[in-house]
Amino acid sequence: MPISELKxxxxxxxxxxxxxxxxxxxxxxxxxLRSLGFNCKIINFKNIKNLYAKLGKSSPNxxxxxxxxxxxxxxxxxxxxxxFRPAIKNNKLIGRGANDMKASIACFVxxxxxxxxxxxxxxxxxxxxxxxxxxxxxxxxxxxxxxxLKRKREKINxxxxxxxxxxxxxxxxxxxxxxxxxxxxxxxxxxxxxxAYPHRANNPSNTMIKILKRIKELKLDKGTKNFQxxxxxxxxxxxxxxxxxxxxxxxxxxxxxxxxxxxxxxSLKRKLNTIFKSITKKAKCKFRIQYEVSGExxxxxxxxxxxxxxxxxxxxxxxxxxxxxxxxTSDARFIRNIxxxxxxxxVGKTMHKVDESVSISDLKKLTKIYQNILVSYxx
Numbered sequence: 001m002p003i004s005e006l007k008x009x010x011x012x013x014x015x016x017x018x019x020x021x022x023x024x025x026x027x028x029x030x031x032x033l034r035s036l037g038f039n040c041k042i043i044n045f046k047n048i049k050n051l052y053a054k055l056g057k058s059s060p061n062x063x064x065x066x067x068x069x070x071x072x073x074x075x076x077x078x079x080x081x082x083x084f085r086p087a088i089k090n091n092k093l094i095g096r097g098a099n100d101m102k103a104s105i106a107c108f109v110x111x112x113x114x115x116x117x118x119x120x121x122x123x124x125x126x127x128x129x130x131x132x133x134x135x136x137x138x139x140x141x142x143x144x145x146x147x148x149l150k151r152k153r154e155k156i157n158x159x160x161x162x163x164x165x166x167x168x169x170x171x172x173x174x175x176x177x178x179x180x181x182x183x184x185x186x187x188x189x190x191x192x193x194x195x196a197y198p199h200r201a202n203n204p205s206n207t208m209i210k211i212l213k214r215i216k217e218l219k220l221d222k223g224t225k226n227f228q229x230x231x232x233x234x235x236x237x238x239x240x241x242x243x244x245x246x247x248x249x250x251x252x253x254x255x256x257x258x259x260x261x262x263x264x265x266x267s268l269k270r271k272l273n274t275i276f277k278s279i280t281k282k283a284k285c286k287f288r289i290q291y292e293v294s295g296e297x298x299x300x301x302x303x304x305x306x307x308x309x310x311x312x313x314x315x316x317x318x319x320x321x322x323x324x325x326x327x328x329t330s331d332a333r334f335i336r337n338i339x340x341x342x343x344x345x346x347v348g349k350t351m352h353k354v355d356e357s358v359s360i361s362d363l364k365k366l367t368k369i370y371q372n373i374l375v376s377y378x379x
Contacts, residue, residue: 003036003113004110005106005111005364005366008109009086009363010093010095012025012028012097012105012106017068017132018069020047020048020132022049026068029051029105030051030053033055033109036109036113037055037116040053045133048131048141052128052129052145052154053128053130054128055116055125056122056125058123059125061155062157062159062378063127063158064127064128064129064159064370065128065161065331065335066128066129067131067133067141068105068132069132070100071135078354079355081095091361093357098350099358100163100348100351100352100356101346104163104164107363107366107370108367108370111367111368111374112126119374119375126374129145129159138294142331146337150337150338156335156338158339159335159339160341160343160370160373161331161335163175163332164346165344165348166346166348167347169317170319170362170365170366172322173344174306174309174313175326175332176226176302176306177298178297178333179227179260179297179329180258180259180264180296181256181257181259182257182291183291184290184291185252185289185290186208186252187252187287187288188207188211189250190202190207190248190283191247191249192246194245195244198247202247202283202285203248204248206283207280208237208251210279211280212237215275216232220262221260223260224262226260227260229260230260231257232255232256232257233255233257234253234254235255235256236254237252238252238253239252258328261299263297265291273289276289294329295334298332298336300336300341305340309342312372313344315372316372317365330343346362
């Protein structure tokens with residue numbers, strides 16, 4: 001009997017797998033996959049549980065990637081149901097992780113169970129790469145599993161990431177790439193002193209203001225054929241000063257850049273460092289900068305598999321999905337190092353919100369889409 005996407009989605013949501021806790025969710029998923037004949041390898045990296053499951057041994061290998069961890073529910077009293085006791089209201093499944101992205105995982109497992117009953121001797125293999133570290137710092141999840149698979153010389157021919165890619169309706173959007181992301185943590189160091197004697201001090205806040213104004217006014221680009229313009233946003237400004245009559249000795253700021261394929265993290269670092277050096281030198285200050293790169297921009301050039309998936313979605317939803325690179329980062333930034341990949345899942349309208357939910361109708365349609373993708377891929 002095929003696995004029900006609704007029943008499995010509910011079971012997954014009941015596990016309170018708030019990053020980095022697993023709460024038994026990876027074992028539950030592995031149990032369901034083993035019942036379908038999958039060979040399941042649970043991989044632990046610093047108490048983060050990850051799963052690589054595979055059905056079959058031959059090529060090509062079609063992989064589905066996703067995550068079982070969820071963000072905290074916030075104030076539970078704001079929810080109409082307990083976020084970890086999923087309920088159906090107005091034909092919607094409500095619970096934390098309903099569309100980001102436990103229900104999508106359930107749809108793919110249900111799709112495989114239906115595909116398998118009708119295609120007992122398909123040529124190739126189906127795999128799932130599931131992490132418990134996507135909503136957090138994403139160091140001990142997909143990033144390390146990808147390195148593990150490379151060491152094992154495990155070949156993935158194509159990967160479908162089940163993130164909730166649709167803004168409003170199922171079928172609207174496929175993600176074929178993402179902008180890169182770099183965070184900068186800047187400290188400007190001056191000289192502390194009394195506010196009544198500014199000539200005896202060097203106020204770093206004045207220099208910080210000049211720097212932030214300059215980098216915010218940078219026109220990085222106007223966008224490219226496949227990407228929207230790059231943008232820089234200042235996210236934090238902090239001066240740790242507890243006295244009102246003291247010129248501070250240092251000032252801190254944090255900024256983030258989402259950048260397209262006109263740049264790399266390296267080229268942006270060089271551009272920014274030139275600005276920091278120039279302004280602090282004139283002000284006779286010093287600076288420290290620490291960069292954190294979440295990922296470089298990437299694009300999976302549309303191929304026959306991309307267009308097959310696009311046509312499959314249109315056939316079932318009546319909507320031709322747009323091929324897009326919009327939005328934030330996802331684990332596709334790691335997977336693209338070993339396989340071409342795209343993203344398609346549920347409607348992301350309520351992800352990370354109170355009463356996160358997914359349409360029951362969309363669950364059935366997504367299962368059908370995933371099943372038909374497998375049929376067409378292995379033809």
